[in-house]
Amino acid sequence: MTENSRGDPDVPPPEQEAVRQRLVAEHAGTSERMAALSRDFEAIVEANALVAVDDEHDPEGSSTAFERAHVAALLAQAREYLAELDLAMDRLASGDYGRCEVCGEPVPAARLEVRPAAPTCVGCADRSAERRR
Template sequence: MSIDIAATDPGRLAALRAALSEEFALQTARLKELTEITADTGDPGEAHNRAALLAVTRRSLEQITGALLRIAEGRYGRCETCGAPIPAARLEALPHARFCVPCQQRHDG
């Protein structure tokens, strides 16, 4: 089922914006915490894990920022490739989704 998010309840969009903003704040705090860790234990595995956590957190912040921007611009819930509405179930699972499933599959190659 596809929905036009622009035509849905404005309260739902406001709640989504609030949830994304809260997640943004949490991820920002996590990134700050990870970048402030200066203790080098000499364990290459620990350094690798920290680097991976930093990368994932930064990617999460990029995705949240993009979703908030699309909401502000009125483009949220539409596929960036074909312009079709992104199904509600996909947006519930991935609020930062930029593409419908067929376009995402083509994008991933």
């Protein structure tokens, strides 16, 4: 990544297309994962409805409740990631992709390789995580 005359990160067109394709592929993979999780969730709910027992008194009820909650949490994470990918696509289109939203410094390429939707550099992400604790 280079910087343009405004000091903003410039993603060269060939690299920009590669980034766009990576984000699109991540989006598609996450959408597929969400579809599979939705099917799993529906199967858990359906199986539970056929038995018609409550979670508290059924010996397997607690594991069923755990499975349902686990799949619901994975679905929520996938929805959040889709939103992050959409924002990353917006940043790419506006020329802000690869620039930390907090401090304005470039986001290291290694971080973007691992987390293509990352809006912040490692330092700002660490500080944000510390504040949440």
